[in-house]
Amino acid sequence: MQLRFIIPLLLLLTSCDVFGQSRTVTTLSGKTMGTVFHISVIDLPEAVTAENLGAQIEAELKAFNDKLSNWQQDSEISKFNASGDVDWVDASDKFYTVMEESFYIHNLSEQTFDVTLAPLIDLWGFGWKQNDTIIPSDEAVIAALENVGMNKLLALNPTTKQIKKLKAEVSVNLSAIAKGYGIDVLAALLEKNGVKEYLVEIGGDLIAKGHNGEDKPWVVGIETPDNDGKQVEELVMISQYGMATSGDYRNYVEKDGKRFSHIIDPVTGKPVTHNLASVTIFSDSAMRADALATAMMVLGVEAGLKIADKNNIAAYFLTRDGATFKATSSAQYKQLKADAGK
Template sequence: MARLFLVALMFFLAACKSDPVTLKFSGETMGTTYNIVAIDKTADLSSDALQAAITATLAKVNGQMSNWDPNSEISQFNSAPTTDPIAISPELASVVAAANEIHQKSEGLFDVTLGPLIEIWGFGARTPDSPVPTDEAIAAALKVVGQGKVLVLNSEPRSLTKSLPETSVYLAAIAKGYGVDQVAAVLAQAGVGDYMVEIGGDLVTAGLNPKGEAWRIGIERPDAASQTIEEIVDVSGLGMATSGDYRNYFEQDGIRYSHIIDGVTGRPITHGTASVTVLAENAMMADGWATALLALGQERGLKIAESEGLAVLFIARSPDSGATGFVTTTSSQFSTLQAKQ
């Protein structure tokens, strides 16, 4: 009799168990959009509560990292006319520490102090008749940039120091990835083990997608006119970011100027690498490295990717195939990760 009761109880519990629910959230943040897919296997999470937590998390990240918010922590740091150490939050310190690591390992090509160069080249506020900056203007901007020489992160007490009052920190190339990771942490803390968080193309995934399969993401061909998928990759349990030069650029007098600035020369990159995708353990490092490796270009970037064990896909313009021909190259770690998925 007891055994029959146990069997009946098991059937009852199985019948009461709800099917997983796929929750979707989307909105605007950091000057772009976000999209989140979370699978609630217990079917008892509050969608409203989760949305509120996501919104609060993104608001906090913006309040610390946004260069467009004049009241954000980083904007306040930039506007401070001093070379004295300025106390910063643990969150900002962790992002700057990651930026310093990538800066050092990328031969200085990843640089969060390039704001003056970005400004004089006119990206973000450029009009068709804006002039190309003069050599003198570039030289003047170069004097206040160079992350390794004009910015110091102090651990005790936790603070950030500018060697020149006019130095500024621009976090667009790493803060989106950080925001992705922070939202992912909210989902994990809520007990969600299967999710995809994406902000402006940077993303991180965990577990499986709503179909119970590995998360697979398409990488766009670096041709703004085609909107074609160049390659589909498995990204379950990984962060992913793509950086390209094919949407944000201008042409003047027959010369194409990329928005990716070489912090050493002070000028836009000129190599043929059009897009770089990085897979990493989190979205922040994928975000930063994608920008760094695009600045380096495939030839130099692949050497660093191999020495650092980075999973990278380069897409370069093919000189033999015209403007719409591309060639892909992957690092050893990228190939290894895809073989394991």
């Protein structure tokens, strides 16, 4: 995803809690990762101005872009992809962190989350190489699969923080995890500035901490997975969670009169075809929620729910049921909702 940024718009609001104590809400918004971001800060520390914080956010997003943007040709990850070097390569903290988490989710999800899908992403028309009309042949899919598979094509060295290609042609695409990581990076920046309560949202995924301007838990909505995107299927109160949703209802291509989701199964090399429309994950970090949501979309509701319950993952699945949607949730999600109601 392309990372772009404009100077944040600033808005200051003041509200009072039930005891009449004033809580100041500072909001910042701008463009990034081909979408928009919104940040709400409760009681910005006196030593930090909104303008200064906005400048820090701009610098942080630029640094993030310079390391992890697949759309910027001179970024660290683009240079890694373009290189045919199969020796160990020094990685920045950001690049190594996101790759380490990617391997963790890859193994937890039975290899359904995979950052080496770039050949298939391009083949099906969701990457740099646009292919909007022709359905790839089985032979083309098989050829692309030769360069897919994290465990067989990439290696990490946790001691030296290095990354290695095991095959020169392999490339890494972080579109299923980078947005969540970017949210976490901005949250860390807020905390570095002494902010204790906030909500950071990029393109619908988010992380929240503490309470909102009314000194109540943040209320977030799980969207109904249709093209309209204006209906809320479920409301959730959170105070310490990252949240991400993955679905097949917005990012898709049509070929030969058929609709193909951007969610690609790394085993078959083809877009998923089950009736799962969206998955929302709540986790300690937005990065983990982002990656897990994609993995669950590949797995489908039955296999996804099994993994979610095994690993105490708060997951909310919406499957198509005729003209409506059927909700299925993990035990951890039910516990999250129960705790929020106390």
